Amino acid sequence: MKHFNHQGFTLIELLVALVILTFISVAGYSGLNAVLQTRERVAEETRKWQHLAYFFSRLELDIAQAVHRPVRTSAGGTSPEWVGHNVVLGDNDAELTFTRAGMSNQSNEILPPQRIAFRFERGAIVMLHWPGLDQAPSINPARNTLLEGIREFKLRYLDHGNNWQEIWPPAGAISGTPSAVEIKITLTSGENVTRIFALQ
DSSP: OOOOOOOOOOHHHHHHHHHHHHHHHHHHHHHHHHHHHHHHHHHHHHHHHHHHHHHHHHHHHHHHTBOOOOEEOTTSOEEOSEEEOSSOOSTTOOSEEEEEOOOBOTTSOBOOOEEEEEEEETTEEEEEEOSSSSOOTTOOOEEEEEEESEEEEEEEEEOTTSOEESSBSOTTOOSOOOSEEEEEEEETTSOEEEEEEEOO
16 A cells, blocks of 8 residues: 655745735735726816816807897996906906806796806806896805816907907997807816807
8 A cells, every 4th residue: 555645835835935925916906006096097087078078068058049138237337248358356257258048947938038157266167147137236146166177267259350359348349249259278287178169
């Protein structure tokens, strides 16, 4: 009858195996961590561009509905239907303010025209919305943050002579709407995005 000697691993062999297993585990964790970080960065970039696309879609829709309706201001004066400032003064002022046609509500009723504005403040673009066109004294607009992560928000306006204007109405005009508006946004991440929208 044959007898077999079953010898176990030596201490050196166990230590070598343990070291190899440690290296494999560290490499596996590093690879998994890199994959997770990459996926998170991709998801963050996707969210950023989705928010930007939504903002431009919303702005394009509002601009397409711009109407020729000046408004009375809270100070008793009159403001043109379309106002573009390159310097914002006051809490309720904005780079772009205009009157847009009313939208339909959930009951499919057409709401009256609305006075809205788009303002850059504290690294975000905020939409202002007044409850009525003609603003009574001390009436403040509702505010809704549309887009965050913004470094710069600039606009230009194409007049009917195909000249770009930094403010609107341009010098010598008191009202009216431009032929088109150019929106340039600089993100805090460094990208520059420019869009041009024509008015009807």
